[in-house]
Amino acid sequence: MSNPMQGPGSQNQPGGPVGRGLPTPPKGWPIGSYGTYAKAQRAVDYLSDQEFPVQNVTIVGVDLMQVERITGRLTWGRVLSAGAASGAWLGLFLGLLVGLFVAGGNPLPTVIAGVIGGIVFGLISAAVPYWASRGTRDFSSTMQLVAGRYDVLCDPQTAEQARDMLARLNIQ
Numbered sequence: 001m002s003n004p005m006q007g008p009g010s011q012n013q014p015g016g017p018v019g020r021g022l023p024t025p026p027k028g029w030p031i032g033s034y035g036t037y038a039k040a041q042r043a044v045d046y047l048s049d050q051e052f053p054v055q056n057v058t059i060v061g062v063d064l065m066q067v068e069r070i071t072g073r074l075t076w077g078r079v080l081s082a083g084a085a086s087g088a089w090l091g092l093f094l095g096l097l098v099g100l101f102v103a104g105g106n107p108l109p110t111v112i113a114g115v116i117g118g119i120v121f122g123l124i125s126a127a128v129p130y131w132a133s134r135g136t137r138d139f140s141s142t143m144q145l146v147a148g149r150y151d152v153l154c155d156p157q158t159a160e161q162a163r164d165m166l167a168r169l170n171i172q
Helices: 037-049 076-101 108-133 159-169
Strands: 029-034 057-073 139-154
Touching: 029 037, 029 159, 037 057, 037 139, 037 159, 076 108, 139 159
Parallel strands: none
Antiparallel strands: 029 139, 057 139
């Protein structure tokens, strides 16, 4: 798997910066610009299907934004029920693990003790941070990093060929 923080010239290569893992700006000529990552990915996949050397292609997110989508309102009931549920799962797992390998005949008492202990732990670990926030963040959310557009760049030596191939694909 590749590291997105490493560009093609990020290693000790001629023309590249000295040092491993240093972020480098993308290089290449634009061969397409798309409104969504899925469309940019589809363009690169098409090039790959046409046996184009895609190792010379880069997808670049431009105009980055951090987007927080609100998923619901937090209340004491939601916080405690979520904490109890996650604690019960953890307690069940640990109770089964201990019960299967340590308890001799019947693992059920160990599993029940694990679930009860997990619920208590889950309630405490959910309630304390919510109480400490004192109502300053009474909602749940998810965070995403999105781009306003996605440019596909290509090595200058093969950019014209890639641009011609993508013109035949006609992604809207």
